[in-house]
Structures are given as structure tokens and as C-alpha cells.
Amino acid sequence: MNKLQKYNNIIFAIFGTLGIILASFGIYQLIKDFIPRSHNQNAVISSDKVAALSADNKFQKILDFNLPIELDSTKGYYLFSIDQKTLHEPKQFKRGETVSDYYESMPLGGGVGSRAALSKKIYFGNFNNFIFSENCNSNFRLLFQFRVSANRVEYFTLPSSPLLIMRGASIDTDKDGVLTQRDMQELYIYNILKDTLVMVQNANSTIIDFKYLHHINKFIIKYGVDDNNDGTFNYLSEPSVLKSYDFTSNKLESILDSSTVNHAFEILAGKNGTK
Numbered sequence: 001m002n003k004l005q006k007y008n009n010i011i012f013a014i015f016g017t018l019g020i021i022l023a024s025f026g027i028y029q030l031i032k033d034f035i036p037r038s039h040n041q042n043a044v045i046s047s048d049k050v051a052a053l054s055a056d057n058k059f060q061k062i063l064d065f066n067l068p069i070e071l072d073s074t075k076g077y078y079l080f081s082i083d084q085k086t087l088h089e090p091k092q093f094k095r096g097e098t099v100s101d102y103y104e105s106m107p108l109g110g111g112v113g114s115r116a117a118l119s120k121k122i123y124f125g126n127f128n129n130f131i132f133s134e135n136c137n138s139n140f141r142l143l144f145q146f147r148v149s150a151n152r153v154e155y156f157t158l159p160s161s162p163l164l165i166m167r168g169a170s171i172d173t174d175k176d177g178v179l180t181q182r183d184m185q186e187l188y189i190y191n192i193l194k195d196t197l198v199m200v201q202n203a204n205s206t207i208i209d210f211k212y213l214h215h216i217n218k219f220i221i222k223y224g225v226d227d228n229n230d231g232t233f234n235y236l237s238e239p240s241v242l243k244s245y246d247f248t249s250n251k252l253e254s255i256l257d258s259s260t261v262n263h264a265f266e267i268l269a270g271k272n273g274t275k
Contacts, residue, residue, distance in 0.1 A: 043084075043126070043149060043178035043179060043180050044061070044084060044128050044147060044148070044149040044178065044179040046172040046177050046178060046179065047147065047172070048172075048177070049177055050147070053090055056090075056092075057092060058090040058091060058092055059087075059090065059091055060086060060087050060089075060090040060091070061084045061086060061087070063082055063083075063084060063128075064082065064083040064084055066080065066081045066082070066083065066125075068080050068133070068136065069081065069123060071121070071155045071162075071164075072155070072157070072162065075134070075162070076134050076135035077132070077133075077134060077155075077162065077192065078132070078133045078134075078135075078136050079130055079131070079132055079133075079153070079155075079164070080130065080131040080132075080133065080140075081123065081125060081127045081130055081153065082127060082128055082129040082130065082131065083125065083126055083127055083128065084126075084128045121154060121155040121156075122152070122153075122154045122155075123152070123153050123154075124151060124152050125151065126149065126151060127149070127150040127151070127153070127168070128144075128147070128148065128149060128150070129142060129143065129144045129148070129150075130142075130143045130144070130150075130153065130164070130166070131143070132164070132190070132192065141195060143164070143166075143188075143190055143197060144188075144197070146170060147170060147179070148168045148169065148170045148179070148188075149168050149169050149170075149178075149179035149180060149183075150166045150167065150168030150188075151167060151168060151181055151185075152166065152167040152168075153165070153166045154166075154210075156212050158212075158217075158247070159217070160247070160248075161191050161192060161193045161194065162192045162193070163189055163190065163191055163192065163247075164189075164190040164192065165187065165188070165189050165190075165210065166187070166188045166189075166190070167185050167186070167187055167188075167207050167210070168185065168186060168188065169181070169183035169184060169185055169186060170186060171183065171184065173231035173232065174230075174231045174232045175231065182232055183231070183232075184205070184206040184226065184231065184232070184233065185206045185207040185208075186199055186200070186201065186207065187199070187200040187207050187210065187221065188200075189247070198250055200221070200245060200250070200252070202221075202223050202243060202252055204225060204226050204229065205223040205224060205225050205226065205241070206223065206224045206226065206233045207221065207222075207223065207224075208222040208223065208224045208233075208240060209221075209222045210222065218244050218255070219244065219245045219246075219247065220242060220243070220244055220245075220255060221242070221243045221244075221245055221252070222240055222241075222242055223240060223241050223242075223243060224238060224239075224240050225238055225239045225240065225241060226238065227239060241254075242254075242255050242256060243255060
């Protein structure tokens with residue numbers, strides 16, 4: 001192999017490596033840009049965007065109804081979850097037209113389906129509202145009277161009253177223009193017998209998970225704390241706390257005593273002589 005061939009091989013190897021690096025970077029950018037768009041395409045849009053569309057007498061989100069969920073067959077409790085879809089272009093409200101007129105004119109079939117349940121009483125999805133009904137009669141109750149993006153609903157049978165407990169967001173805390181699970185999550189408790197909806201709030205925190213302990217009648221909530229106040233929760237670097245919620249007083253209490261928590265932290269931080 002002469003010097004010219006060696007030189008050409010070296011140049012080819014250098015530019016080939018650069019080409020692979022640039023191609024990989026381009027693919028990464030495409031994936032990174034595509035995923036948020038596909039994730040947020042059918043998300044509930046923020047209040048600012050809704051206000052801008054409303055000012056022009058337009059809308060771009062439409063309701064997507066799912067088949068009813070049977071919560072309790074003995075009591076005849078059913079729940080209709082409502083998702084949302086995005087029109088390709090904003091649609092103008094016509095004079096005298098109502099929302100029901102719009103849906104009555106749409107063809108039936110396709111695009112409506114039941115959500116898969118992870119268990120009998122827990123359902124996950126991308127919901128903007130729920131309609132509760134007993135025996136699917138004319139007494140239909142719309143649970144939310146404000147805009148929300150809910151991602152989890154769970155049915156609890158408590159001694160005092162059956163409850164629907166939902167996790168979701170009503171405020172665009174990360175300021176990306178849509179309501180998603182990246183926003184700080186809130187907890188909503190609907191009392192079926194009293195027909196009341198309560199929002200459980202814990203300052204500067206998001207709902208990570210919750211669980212009802214039947215034998216001791218305690219409802220435990222795991223909160224993630226937005227330690228740097230950026231409107232999002234970082235699962236890798238920000239702290240979490242456990243709270244106990246009282247359904248009667250609607251109050252949150254610490255479930256673990258401070259001395260035990262402090263002791264655990266001292267062990268982790270090596271402050272008690274351990275290494």
C-alpha cells in the first residue's frame with residue numbers, strides 16, 4: 001500500500017467517524033423533539049391558550065367519551081371517563097350552535113373505546129372529566145366544574161361512604177402550554193353519597209402515589225417536594241414525604257414521627273458515628 005492509499009484511508013476513516021457522530025446526533029434530536037410533541041398532542045391545553053382561542057370564538061379540543069366503567073355492580077355505580085382529542089385546525093363556533101349539536105353531527109364508531117384497567121378498581125388514562133351515574137339513568141353527575149387533566153382514578157369502598165379519588169393537574173406549573181403529568185399533581189376526592197368534590201392540597205408538592213390501609217382506616221399519600229421551586233418534581237434529586245389524610249376533617253398529618261425520620265437521615269449522612 002503506497003502513501004497515497006494510506007492517506008486516503010485515514011481521511012476516509014476520519015470523515016466516516018464524523019459522519020456517524022453527526023448522524024447519531026441528528027437522530028437523537030429528532031427523537032427528542034418528536035416525543036414531547038406526540039406526548040402533548042392530545043393534552044389539555046393551558047388557560048392562556050384557551051383564553052386566546054375563546055377570544056376568537058374558536059376551539060381546538062373535542063371530547064372523546066369512553067365506555068362506562070362498572071365501579072360497583074351491587075350498587076349500580078358507573079363512571080364515564082372523558083378524554084380529549086385535538087383538531088388539525090381550530091374550529092369556529094357557529095352562531096346558535098351548541099356543543100351537543102357538534103357531537104350529534106359526528107359519525108358514530110371509531111375512536112371510542114374503554115380504558116384497560118390495571119385492576120378492578122384502578123384506572124389510568126388521560127382524562128379531562130368524569131361523569132358519575134347510578135344504573136346509567138338520567139341522574140348524571142359531572143365531577144369537575146373546572147379544567148383539569150387527570151391521569152388516575154380509583155374507587156374506594158370505605159365504611160362511611162364510597163369515594164372516587166383522582167390524581168391530576170389543573171395548573172400549568174411547568175409553563176409548557178399544556179396540562180400533563182409533568183405539572184404538579186393534585187388529589188381530588190369525590191364523595192358519592194354527599195355529591196361533594198374536595199381538592200387535597202399540600203404546598204409546593206406533587207402527588208406521587210396514594211394508598212388506603214383498610215385495617216387501620218388510614219389514607220396515605222406520598223408527596224414529592226418541589227425543592228427548587230421550578231414548578232416540576234425531579235424524581236432523582238428532590239425529596240418525598242408521607243402524609244396521612246383524614247376524610248372527616250379534610251386535614252393532612254405527618255404519619256412518621258420527626259425523631260425517627262431525623263435518625264434515619266443521620267444514619268444516611270454519617271452523623272451518628274456510622275460510616
